[in-house]
Amino acid sequence: MAPNQRSGGSGEDQLIARYFRPLAKHPGALGLTDDAAVITPPPGCDLVLKTDGVISGVHFFPDDPAALVAKKVLRMNLSDLAAKGATPLGFLLAIALPRDTAETWLAAFAQGLGEDAEHYGCPLLGGDTDRTPGPLSVSVTAFGSVPEGTMVLRSRAKPGDVVVVTGTIGDAALGLRLRRDRAAADRWNLSADLRHHLLDRYLLPQPRNVIAASIRAFASAAMDVSDGLAGDLAKLCRASRASADIDSARVPLSGAARTALAAEPTLMEAILTGGDDYEIIATVPPDRLQALETAAAGTGVAVSEIGRMRAGEGEATFLGADGNPLAFAQPSFSHF
Amino acid sequence: MAPNQRSGGSGEDQLIARYFRPLAKHPGALGLTDDAAVITPPPGCDLVLKTDGVISGVHFFPDDPAALVAKKVLRMNLSDLAAKGATPLGFLLAIALPRDTAETWLAAFAQGLGEDAEHYGCPLLGGDTDRTPGPLSVSVTAFGSVPEGTMVLRSRAKPGDVVVVTGTIGDAALGLRLRRDRAAADRWNLSADLRHHLLDRYLLPQPRNVIAASIRAFASAAMDVSDGLAGDLAKLCRASRASADIDSARVPLSGAARTALAAEPTLMEAILTGGDDYEIIATVPPDRLQALETAAAGTGVAVSEIGRMRAGEGEATFLGADGNPLAFAQPSFSHF
Numbered sequence: 001m002a003p004n005q006r007s008g009g010s011g012e013d014q015l016i017a018r019y020f021r022p023l024a025k026h027p028g029a030l031g032l033t034d035d036a037a038v039i040t041p042p043p044g045c046d047l048v049l050k051t052d053g054v055i056s057g058v059h060f061f062p063d064d065p066a067a068l069v070a071k072k073v074l075r076m077n078l079s080d081l082a083a084k085g086a087t088p089l090g091f092l093l094a095i096a097l098p099r100d101t102a103e104t105w106l107a108a109f110a111q112g113l114g115e116d117a118e119h120y121g122c123p124l125l126g127g128d129t130d131r132t133p134g135p136l137s138v139s140v141t142a143f144g145s146v147p148e149g150t151m152v153l154r155s156r157a158k159p160g161d162v163v164v165v166t167g168t169i170g171d172a173a174l175g176l177r178l179r180r181d182r183a184a185a186d187r188w189n190l191s192a193d194l195r196h197h198l199l200d201r202y203l204l205p206q207p208r209n210v211i212a213a214s215i216r217a218f219a220s221a222a223m224d225v226s227d228g229l230a231g232d233l234a235k236l237c238r239a240s241r242a243s244a245d246i247d248s249a250r251v252p253l254s255g256a257a258r259t260a261l262a263a264e265p266t267l268m269e270a271i272l273t274g275g276d277d278y279e280i281i282a283t284v285p286p287d288r289l290q291a292l293e294t295a296a297a298g299t300g301v302a303v304s305e306i307g308r309m310r311a312g313e314g315e316a317t318f319l320g321a322d323g324n325p326l327a328f329a330q331p332s333f334s335h336f
Numbered sequence: 337m338a339p340n341q342r343s344g345g346s347g348e349d350q351l352i353a354r355y356f357r358p359l360a361k362h363p364g365a366l367g368l369t370d371d372a373a374v375i376t377p378p379p380g381c382d383l384v385l386k387t388d389g390v391i392s393g394v395h396f397f398p399d400d401p402a403a404l405v406a407k408k409v410l411r412m413n414l415s416d417l418a419a420k421g422a423t424p425l426g427f428l429l430a431i432a433l434p435r436d437t438a439e440t441w442l443a444a445f446a447q448g449l450g451e452d453a454e455h456y457g458c459p460l461l462g463g464d465t466d467r468t469p470g471p472l473s474v475s476v477t478a479f480g481s482v483p484e485g486t487m488v489l490r491s492r493a494k495p496g497d498v499v500v501v502t503g504t505i506g507d508a509a510l511g512l513r514l515r516r517d518r519a520a521a522d523r524w525n526l527s528a529d530l531r532h533h534l535l536d537r538y539l540l541p542q543p544r545n546v547i548a549a550s551i552r553a554f555a556s557a558a559m560d561v562s563d564g565l566a567g568d569l570a571k572l573c574r575a576s577r578a579s580a581d582i583d584s585a586r587v588p589l590s591g592a593a594r595t596a597l598a599a600e601p602t603l604m605e606a607i608l609t610g611g612d613d614y615e616i617i618a619t620v621p622p623d624r625l626q627a628l629e630t631a632a633a634g635t636g637v638a639v640s641e642i643g644r645m646r647a648g649e650g651e652a653t654f655l656g657a658d659g660n661p662l663a664f665a666q667p668s669f670s671h672f
Contacts, residue, residue, distance in 0.1 A: 030489070033575055035416045035559050036386040036480075038487045041377040050372040051428045051464045051477060058468065080371045092387040094430070094475045128387045132394065134470015139430045141387060141477040144372075151374045153366070223371050239369055 012129050019110035026090055026123035037126035039089060045145040048086040052076045053094075053139030061179070062135075066105045067112025068203050069138065074116050076226065077142035079207035079278040083224035085152040085216025086144025088122035088209065094139040096132035120209060150216055157221035157240035157283035161309040164292070166208045166279045166301050168254040169229050173274020174267065175202030188260035188267075197256045205278035211303070214295035215282055222282035228273040230328055233281055233316040240283075243312025247319055248272065248326060252304040272318060273328050283309055348465050355446035362426055362459040373462035375425060381481040384422040388412045389430075389475030397515070398471075402441045403448025404539050405474065410452050412562065413478035415543035415614040419560035421488040421552025422480025424458035424545065430475040432468035456545060486552055493557035493576035493619035497645040500628070502544045502615045502637050504590040505565050509610020510603065511538030524596035524603075533592045541614035547639070550631035551618055558618035564609040566664055569617055569652040576619075579648025584608065584656055588640040608654060609664050619645055 016032055024032045028039045041047055054073045056062050074091065081088055093113070097106070117123050122142065175198035178184055185195045207224075215222050221240055225232050229251065237244050251272065253261065261267050284292050289305070296303040318326045352368050360368045364375045377383055390409045392398050410427065417424055429449070433442070453459050458478065511534035514520055521531045543560075551558050557576055561568050565587065573580050587608065589597065597603050620628050625641070632639040654662045 030491075034420075034490050036384050036420050036422075036487070038382050038384050038420075038482075040382050040484060043379075046374050046376050047383065048372050048374050049428055049461055049479075051430050051462065053430055053432075053464055053466065053475075055432060055466060055468050055470070058466065084370075084372045084374075086372075092385055092477055094387050094389055094477075096389075096391060096473065125385055126387065128389055128475070130389065130391060130394065132391050132470060132473070134391070134468060134473070137432065137468070137470070137473070139389075139464070139475050141428055141430075143385075146374075148376060151372070154370050155366075 015106065015129055019106050020124060020127065023110060023114040023117055023124040026125055029123065029125045032126060037092070039125065039143070042145050044148050046148050046151060048081055048084050048144040048146055048151055049141070050077050050080045051139060051141040052080065053137060055137040056135040064203065066108035070109045070112035071116045071204055073138045073140050074113060074122070075205040075207045075278065077140045078120055078122060078209055079205060079224040079226065081142055081144035082207050082209040082212040083152065083215065083222045083280045084144070084146070085150060085212050085222070086146045087212065088120055089143040089145055090123045090125040091140050091142040092125055093127035095127065096130045096134070096137045098136055099131055101136060146216060152215055152219055152222045154221055154223045154236045155239040157236060157242050157309050158285070159242050159309050159311045161220050161283035161285055162289050162305050163244050163246060163281065163283055163307040163309060164303050164305050165225065165229065165252065165281045166211065166303055167206065168252045168257065169225065169277055169279060170257045170271025170274060171198050171201035171254050172276035173270045174198045174257055174260055175200070176274070176276070177270065188263045190256060190259060194256035194259055197254060202276060205276065207278050208280050208301050210299040211296050211301050214292055214299070215280060217295065218288040218292040219282035219284050222280055225277040225279045225281050227275045229277065229281065230273045230316060230318060236281065237316050238314035241314055242309050243315045243317065244307055244309050245317050245319060246307035249321060250304065250306045252302060268326070269328050273330060351442065351465055355442050356460060356463065359446060359450045359453055359460040362461055365459065365461045368462060373428070375461065375479070378481050380484050382484050382487060384417055384420050384480040384482055384487055385477070386413050386416045387475060387477040388416065389473060391473040392471040400539065402444035406445045406448035407452045407540055409474045409476050410449060410458070411541040411543045411614065413476045414456055414458060414545055415541060415560040415562065417478055417480035418543050418545040418548040419488065419551065419558045419616045420480070420482070421486060421548050422482045423548065424456055425479040425481055426459045426461040427476050427478040428461055429463035431463065432466045432470070432473045434472055435467055437472060482552060488551055488555055488558045490557055490559050490572045491575040493572060493578050493645050494621070495578050495645050495647045497556050497619035497621055498625050498641055499580050499582060499617065499619055499643040499645060500639050500641050501561065501565065501588065501617045502547065502639055503542065504588045504593065505561070505613055505615060506593045506607025506610060507534050507537035507590050508612035509606045510534045510593055510596055511536070512610070512612070513606065524599045526592060526595060530592035530595055533590060538612060541612065543614050544616050544637050546635040547632050547637050550628055551616060554624040554628040554631070555618035555620050558616055561613040561615045561617050563611045565613065565617065566609045566652060566654060572617065573652050574650035577650055578645050579651045580643055580645050580653065582643035582652065582654045584654045584662060586640065586642045588638060604662070605664050609666060
């Protein structure tokens with residue numbers, strides 16, 4: 001490949017006009033016809049900024065439905081906004097397409113993206129489209145707002161705080177295993193419904209944006225669980241310079257995960273250390289726990305108490321049924 | 337490649353800590369230890385948002401110095417902020433690295449990036465690092481601010497406005513030709529100095545951020561020239577629903593470009609339609625031209641009058657020495 005000069009000519013313009021301009025409903029997107037987007041931040045608010053992306057063959061399977069790839073990459077970023085207590089404002093999209101990308105793929109991608117932009121109130125503001133000799137990749141930069149000074153950090157957990165987590169943990173990790181090893185569904189005694197639940201949780205995150213305001217109101221610290229509960233909680237502990245004791249039996253599991261775990265107890269490690277949960281882990285001062293639970297109940301998102309912060313050097317300890325700490329072969333997933 | 341779960345583990349953490357954390361001097365970057373960055377927008381200001389990136393082998397040569405790749409991708413985005421009249425606030429970085437990327441490459445990349453972040457007052461706020469089976473790619477999302485409602489658009493040029501351009505046009509296009517065909521330097525009668533000038537203009541854009549405030553104060557419309565003067569001006573004309581008549585002889589050329597053009601007059605098309613200029617094209621009401629020129633003179637950036645807007649359907653016409661329009665084989669560069 002010899003470098004050419006930068007792209008931006010008529011081919012890109014046509015793709016953008018056909019598939020992405022209909023999504024650019026925010027006035028600051030300027031119909032994707034200018035060089036930049038412009039937004040007026042809500043008065044008295046801070047802007048929360050996040051960028052995260054996916055690469056075909058690394059973060060998703062090349063034959064995953066394009067609409068779900070679009071939703072996944074947007075939701076990965078929305079999940080971070082939720083954990084920081086932020087309300088979505090919009091996003092920029094950078095997409096690198098192999099030359100053989102079918103227009104039907106792009107049409108489905110744009111449709112999925114538009115559905116989620118609408119659903120989460122997070123409009124497309126602008127972007128960048130390129131051709132690549134490599135795998136298809138998509139990067140999203142998402143913007144959210146919080147009242148000034150109220151972004152929820154990882155680093156403010158205090159000894160005595162209750163550790164809570166939203167939803168259920170481990171479904172996506174099991175879903176990915178099923179994706180690679182279809183026979184596992186039989187070994188794990190999974191009905192078709194339970195199998196679909198796990199596969200779906202891997203394909204399509206359910207970010208917890210509906211409880212972002214409650215996290216902001218009541219949590220001392222929070223982050224989204226994307227690289228595995230054990231590893232992410234350890235990051236929160238290190239940032240907060242405090243330790244956590246987690247009762248593994250209280251980590252909330254779906255019916256599907258419970259069924260699989262009953263058949264194959266060693267799956268506990270995959271459940272606690274696998275990634276792609278897109279739940280929120282938060283620490284809450286005990287006197288605010290009731291208020292958080294009440295607020296969460298109104299949103300339909302389960303919030304489960306799983307342990308406590310204590311003074312310590314930043315360790316996250318998962319206690320097994322016998323009261324002894326679990327040992328993990330690989331506490332957190334890394335591509336590196 | 338089988339997808340794994342998302343990255344973010346210890347390998348990425350170590351890379352970030354070693355090479356990028358030292359660049360994250362803005363308090364809102366939180367030392368790159370949280371999930372998101374946070375900025376407090378200046379009161380009464382709009383936020384200008386831009387994302388643009390480069391892929392190895394597409395937008396730069398794999399053996400280009402890493403520090404210059406870093407500077408180029410940041411400057412591409414800074415150039416857009418300048419053309420929109422915006423003051424840089426900071427940027428997010430998304431980088432996808434092949435597994436065999438040398439740490440020395442990354443160290444040089446981070447050093448170049450840090451130098452420019454400092455020089456342009458545009459600090460690193462956060463980012464995303466991934467491994468890729470494809471070519472190395474870097475995407476920047478840059479943020480700037482303008483007083484509310486004052487972002488300079490493409491779409492506000494009016495018949496009668498003067499068309500101006502900063503700096504010199506065509507150097508990068510000629511520099512790229514030299515990069516591919518070293519023998520051209522002799523055909524074009526270029527001394528070593530002139531050859532270096534052109535090669536350097538391709539490798540390292542000089543975004544015109546020092547005149548951003550003047551553009552905002554005096555221009556009716558503006559955009560940066562990144563896909564070739566002819567094509568970009570045509571975009572501005574279409575967005576403004578007006579046409580432009582440009583006197584090709586008045587398009588400002590460097591001594592190097594003039595020398596090459598004298599030896600090979602057909603280079604005029606490459607000069608006017610090649611990309612990577614990273615200059616600003618602006619339209620200015622005649623009664624503000626003097627004020628813009630005075631303001632620009634104080635910054636050291638040349639501003640040259642090259643034509644006029646007129647009523648029309650959005651054509652950009654480049655008139656040759658004989659008064660007839662030039663015809664271009666390919667008015668604007670596109671990878672598509």
